[in-house]
Each structure stands twice: as structure tokens, then as C-alpha cells.
Amino acid sequence: MTEIDHQIIKRGESLVRKTQLFMRWGSVVALATIGSVFLVLFVGSAFYDKRFNEILYDHLAAAIGIPLAALTSLTLVLALEQVSGDVEIEAWGLKFKGASGPIVMWVLCFLTLVTGIKALW
Structure with a gap:
């Protein structure tokens, strides 16, 4: 293999590592964001709906x-x-x-x- 082939492989491996890191942390950030929105809606509805509080408690x-x-x-x-x-x-x-x-x-x-x-x- 030539030097150019080694450089292409090295760049490809670097891109794969960066993509994997982005996907890992991107999924964590997405889950945290969705969880935060859900929590805000969850807590907000608990203040207004008494039936919701009973179901939540049970x-x-x-x-x-x-x-x-x-x-x-x-x-x-x-x-x-x-x-x-x-x-x-x-x-x-x-x-x-x-x-x-x-x-x-x-x-x-x-x-x-x-x-x-x-x-x-």
C-alpha cells in the first residue's frame, strides 16, 4: 500500500471514532433533553390534576x-x-x-x- 492509502485509512478511522463519540454523547444529550421536557410536563400536570396525583401515587x-x-x-x-x-x-x-x-x-x-x-x- 502506498502512503496515500495509509493516509486515507487513517482519516477514515479517525472519522469513524468521531462519529461513534458523537452518536454516544448525542444519544445521552437527546435522552436528557427528552427526559427533562417530560419531567417538566409531568411535574406541571401534577399541580393541576388531582386524579393524576392519585394515579401517580398508586x-x-x-x-x-x-x-x-x-x-x-x-x-x-x-x-x-x-x-x-x-x-x-x-x-x-x-x-x-x-x-x-x-x-x-x-x-x-x-x-x-x-x-x-x-x-x-
Whole structure:
């Protein structure tokens, strides 16, 4: 390979890393923005609708616990990826690599948190 080919490959790898970083942090910012808007609407409606408050009180784990479990799972998986690199899981004779590793890790974290919420509620 020529020097030009090496430069093209190096630029491509750099672009892929930048795109991955943008997608990771872009998804975190998007989730935080959507979550903030939802929270403002959620809290705002709680002041005006008494029936909403009753339903919220009866189903607090479902209304707040489950979405927070999803965000917590996402944060754990993103932090793990950022610190240790690609997530690869090998359990019960199955190997999860590439895109399936973080997905399986998120599902395991989410189910663990939901099970804990259910056990304590």
C-alpha cells in the first residue's frame, strides 16, 4: 500500500471514532433533553390534576422507577464502554460481540433493576 492509502485509512478511522463519540454523547444529550421536557410536563400536570396525583401515587414504581431504570442501565453500559472499550459477553456457551454486547448488557442491567424495584415495591 502506498502512503496515500495509509493516509486515507487513517482519516477514515479517525472519522469513524468521531462519529461513534458523537452518536454516544448525542444519544445521552437527546435522552436528557427528552427526559427533562417530560419531567417538566409531568411535574406541571401534577399541580393541576388531582386524579393524576392519585394515579401517580398508586403506580409510582411504574411511572418513575421503570424509566429511571432504563436510563440508569444506559448510563452503566455507556460508562463501561467508555472505560473498558467494546463490551463482549460470554455466558452459558453464548458469545455476544459487536453491537449485541451492549444490547445484552443493557437488557441484563435493566431487568436486574426492574426486578429489584418489583421486589422492594
